Amino acid sequence: MKILSAEEIKKVECKCFELYSTEAELMLKAGTACYNEIIKKYENEIKSAKVAVFCGNGKNAGDGFVIARLLWCYGVDAKIVLCDKAPTIAEPLMYFQQAESSGVKAESFTETSANADFIVDCIFGIGFHGEARAPFDKVFKAVNESGARVISVDTPSGSDATTGKVCENAVKADYTIAISTLKYAHIQPPANAFCGEISVVDIGIPEDCYEEGYPETIEFENVKKCFAPRDKNSNKGSFGHQLNICSSYKMFGAGVIATLSAMRSGAGLVKLMLPKSAYPLAAAHLTQCLFAPCDENEEKTFSKSAISEAENQLKWANSIVLGCGIDVNDDTEKLCEYVLKNADVPIILDADGINCINGRISILKEVKAPIVLTPHPLEMARLISKPTAEIQENRIKTAKEFAKENRIILVLKGANTIVTDGEKVFVNQTGNPSMAMGGTGDMLSGIAGAFIAQGMSAFDAAKCAVYIHGLCGDEAAKKLSRRGILVSDMIDQLGALMSHFE
Template identity: 30%
Template structure:
C-alpha cells in the first residue's frame, strides 16, 4: 500500500477552514464508503511514519490524548509504536472509557497492543518524542483546563513534539493562538490543508509541516471551494513575459521611487536598487536634494532627482510608468506634498511605509481608494489603516486583509509570517520567508520588487503574488547560505535576480 505521508514540498495549494475539512471527511465516509476507522488508522500510520522519519530511533514515545478523533489518531500511533517495541505511554486528558465510535476502536487497539495508559494527572514529565493528540480542529474558544495544563507541561518538557492535524490550541481557521498552544517541531495534517497552519502564529507553532491525504477519494475535493490558495513561485514565474530579442529599455517601464526624507535616504535607495535588479527598464528616485550625490555614488545606474517640494515633483511625474511611494518618505509637510502630487496621477502605485501611515491619517487623501495601487502594510500599519489594534489584525489576518482590500481597493499585501495577498475578492497565501527578515528595510526591497514587476507589464495581483514569493524565497536562500541572524535587506538582491531568471 502506498504510504499516506507526503513531503513538505508536496503541500497542497488549496487551503480550507476547519468546517470544510470536516465536510471533506464526512463526504469520504458517507458518499464514498471509506470507513472512518480506516481513515483514522491511515492518519495514525502517517503520523507514526513521519515521526520515525524525523527521529528514526526514539528512546520512547509519549502520547498525550484527548477525546474525539484527534485522541483516536494518538491511540493508533501508540499501538503502532508498541508493535515496533518502542517504549510508549499514553497519558489521557479525557477519560478513554467515554470515547465513542472510531476513537473508541482506536483506544481498544492500543490497549490490545499492551500500551500503558494513565490519566494525565499522573504525568510528571513526558519522555522521548511527545505526540500531541489532544484538541485538533474541534477546539472552539479558549483552551480550558486540564488541557491548558497539559500544553504547559508539554512545552516545558524540552522534548520534541509531533502535533497531529494541528498543534493543540491553534485556531485552524485564522492561525490565532487560543490561549495556551503546543509548540511542535513537526506537524502532520490530514485530508485538507488548514489555512491557519500557514499564517499568524501557525508557522511558529507547527515546526516542519507535512500533509497526508489519507488516500481520500479525489472526488471529495470537488465538493468544497478552497477559501485560500497557497502560492507557488514556479507557477507565477511562468506568467512573467518573455523578453524579445529587439527589446529596449523602454520596453520594461520606468519605475520612480518617491521617498528618502532627511535621515531615511537608505530606504529609498534600497527600493530603487531592488527595482533595477528585478528588471525595471529605467529606475529613478525623487528625494531630498541633499541625497542626490550619495545615491548616485552608490548606484550610478539610477536617475536621482532632487525635489525640495511637491511643486518640483509635479513635472517629473510625466516620465515614469509606475510609482513606488513610501520608502523613507517620513511624515513631514514635504512627505505630504509628495503623496499629494503622486495621487493626482493615474499611474499604478506601490504604497508602503510612511505613505501608508499618511493614507491612514486621511489628511492628504480624504477618500483613499484606487483600483491600480498595491498597498503593503505590516500588521501595525494595517491596524492604523483599519483603525483597530495590531492584536485584532493578527487575530484574523484573513478577515483583516479582506477588509483592507474592500476599504482601499486595488491589491493589498498583509505582510508577516504567511503573507496574504487580497485582490478582487480572492485571497492567496505565500508560506515563504523566515525570522531573519525581521529587520528594517526588508519592506523597502519588496516595494522595489513590486514596482519593477508592474513596470514590466504584470497586473497588480500577479505582481503582488510573484513579488512576495520572490522576496520570501530569496530570504530563505540567503539564510540557507549564511544563517538567520544578521541578514540585511540588500543581501537578498543577488538571490532575487537569480530566482527571477530561473537560475536557482
C-alpha cells in the first residue's frame, strides 16, 4: 500500500480525471466505498443508531453527502450537519441536493448537533492544515466531547495529511477510512494517534496514475515471498551461522533474548559471544545454542582482548548481531569498531552498538559488509544531534536521508517502524503499544540476523523481521493483554507465526 502526501494524491486524482473519470464519478465511488465499509464494520449497531454526518464545504463534504444518502436509503436515522456554509463547489452541491431529495435532513451546526451514536467526520479530510478557525474549533471540540463513535473519512479533521501535525482539539477518530491510499497522517506522529483503527478503500484509480518511488507499507504477501521452501535434504549448516556479540554482566538478558529469537526464527546455528561473567547467567536460560565466553574488564563488559576472540568468530558467521546489552565504554567502543571494519557478512547494529559510534558515525562509511542500523527515536536523535521531537516530526525524511548519506539500511523503530536503504522506504503496520518495553529491540535484532543467516538480503531481512516482530506483539497482546506482556511472551509466538510463511 502506497503512502502519499496531500499534494501527491491530488496529482494522482487529477491524472485520473484527465484519463479515466470525472471528479463527480470519483466522488461517488469514494462515498459509496466508505458507506460499504461502515456497513461492513458496524452493521449490527448502525441500523438502530442515530448518525450525524458532519460536513464542511469542500470535496470531503461531497463524500459525506453520498454516505448520508446511502445510510438513509439503508434505513439508518442519518442527518447532515453543515459545519460552515452550504456547499458551493459543483460536485458536492450535486450530491448534497441528491441527499436532500432522498429525504435526508440537513441542519447547520449547533452545540446539540453532536448528540448522536455515530459521527461521520467529513469536515476537512486531506484539506486541513494549520489551526482550526471559527467555527471549526467549536465543531471539533463538540465532536470529541460527544461520546459518539467517530468515523473519519480519509484523515481526521484537524490533522495535516502531509506533516502529521494536529491542531488544538483535532478530531480523535475511533475509525478512519483512508481513500485510495494511506496518507502520511496515518503513519506519522502525532496524527497517527488520532486515527484509531484504519482501513483503506479502493475507488478504482488505475495504477498508471501513480508515479514510482512512494513509501509503501510492508504487506504479508511481500514478506511471504522472501522465504524460500526448505530443501528436504537440509542440515543445520544449511540455514546459516549467526553470531550474537551481545551482553554484559548487568545486561546478560539482552543476549539471551536476541539468541532465543534467532533460534525461533530458523537460524541453523546461533552462537552467543559474551563476557565470561555473563556466561553462566545466560547459559541457565539457553541450552540449545553455542557460546563464546570472552575476557572482560573491571566493569564486567567486553575487554580489549575480546577483539582477538571476535577475530576468530567472524570467520564462522554468516550474520552478526552487534551491541545488545554490551554497555558503552572505551573497550566496547573499540570492539564495535573492529567488528564493523573487519566483518565480511551483514551486521545488525543495535542498542549499545549504536551508542558506541555516537560522535563518529563516519565509521559507517568504512564498513565493507551490509549494515542494518536499528535505532529507536532517542538513539537516532543522539546519532544526528537533533531533538527527539524533530526526529518524530520528520520520521521518513530523517530516516531516508541518514540511510542514503551513510550507505546503510536504517530501521527507525517506534509506532509504524520505518525501513529504508535511502531509496526505497517501507512502513510497518503490525505491532501495538504493549511492545513498548525493554528487550523488544533485542528480539527484533535476533530475528533479522536469523533471516540474513538463512540467505535473505539484509534489506528483505529487515523488512520481514519488523513485520513478524510486530505480529508477535499483536498475538501476545491478543492472548494476554496490552499491559501485561513480556518479551518472552512475544518470543513464544514466533514458532507458530513462522508457519504462516512456509
